[in-house]
Amino acid sequence: MSAHDHSSLAAARPDFAAIAAWIPQGASVLDLGCGDGSLLRYLNDTRKVRGYGVEIDDLNIVACIQNGVNVIQGDLESGLSGFESDAFDFVILSQTLQATRHTEALVQEMLRVGREGIVSFPNFGYWRNRLNVLRGNMPVSRDLPYQWYDTPNVHLCTLHDFEDFCAEYRVHILERRVMTGDSEVHLLPNLLGGMAVYRFQRAA
């Protein structure tokens, strides 16, 4: 993959660059709901990670193999029993948290299998989303590209919601980055941020 491809990939998925920035060279990584393996390929190429993806969809399995990344076919909803405890430096859930049914159990599993967890998700508290709801419609945008009737997103949340969740379930947040498009948001993140990326570990 050329440098140009990398920059276009990072631009298409701004959370990729944010995630990669937290991952040291040669780390071991498990990417849950890895899709076509783009993030893992990006991490392979830029961080030389020892990476594996978990994916349920048949077409994505083929795409991952074509992308040259390791992929394990399986359903996240049935847990991570195929993975040993503390097997990975990082377990990533990129743009998938909001589509998981048993979110609480999955986050706990992430921290059993990995030393640290990383999640990225669209911020439902983003002002455009709020405005949509205020106007009487569910939001449809680049970060939330689905109609209400075909969305896989069953657990949308705001930054506040996720942070409350972490406090309740003994998840210790290490770092947070909030973005709108590819620019970082520092002011009023729960209102002005379109997307958030968190790095966390088990609370002591």
Next chain:
Amino acid sequence: MPNSPHSVGAVSAQRAQFDTPLLFKSGAELPRYELVYETYGTLNRDKSNAILVCHALSGHHHVAGYYADDPSNVGWWDTMIGPGKPIDTNKFFVIGVNNLGGCHGSTGPSSTNPETGKPYGASFPVVTVEDWVESQAHLADLLGIRQFAAVMGGSLGGMQAMQWSLSHPGRVRHVLAIATAPRLTAENIAFNDVARNAILTDPDFHGGNFYGHGVVPTRGLRLARMLGHITYLSDDAMADKFGRGLRSGKYGYSYDIEFEIESYLRHQGDKFAAYFDANTYLLMTKALDYFDPAHEHGDDLNKAFAAARANFLVLSFTTDWRFSPERSRAIVKALLHNRLNVSYGEITSTHGHDSFLMQHTHYHEVMHAYLDRIAREFSA
């Protein structure tokens, strides 16, 4: 299809003779032996594009293409191998070999023992998966192949592929283990035992030396195959294909063949018993039962795979209850433990264990994608 541009075309078997004794895991020794094999495609200059296809219980070296004098005799994995197929013979040099102890030309129980001038029969050593891998390694030496791009197989063939990564870690870059298991379960051994008993108790078996009596334990072989065949299909596939269909459309209130499934199984049994050797059947099922790489490592599969260096593709089929997806996931877990590259696909298929032999769009796409990736490594 013999005339398809995607067929490897007319093929012929070759024969390799080995005069260095082979020491079996059991302690037995075979002073000399022959292996028959076929090859498809061209070995490249640095001999880095070779693939070994290992066969399952009833398989053999005729993996792809057809015989000029018998065009209907198409290789057992012809759907997978050929120009433009998942195992593309424009890129790869593919080897199919009849395993030692087989009945398709390689030295086996029905071969003549040069020391006695009679068939080996019951005196042929019990062969293990490890022994097969050793004999295959000697064939690779003969062909000048130091390292295979891939060793692959389904079922018992998958066990050989895995064993390659343990016996000769430096000689295989990729292992494709399909519809297989790290060892058989008690239930699985039980099926094999019933099949063996059908043969062993056939009066025509004569303790394995039936050749001299001019008979074949056909009844035993037929029963063994019928039982095996049931376990290779799925309930759904059988319901789909036969249901409760009756040959004459009504009950005959007798013990004749009435249901379509009965007719099918007997046909399969008869066909098999007509060409397969009873001693080979016993030996192949025993090799399945004995395979257990974890056994020598305190029953710890993680430790067993510590020797492996290969990259793995592990595939299972959803309706395969003889070698269930759960068994494949156990393999994957041990590979992950050892930080090996592994991809795992669970193919949705209605055809049970036999799925690995079938044409299936997604299965073939996965294989194609993975083999393309292997090909990129040596063409780059």
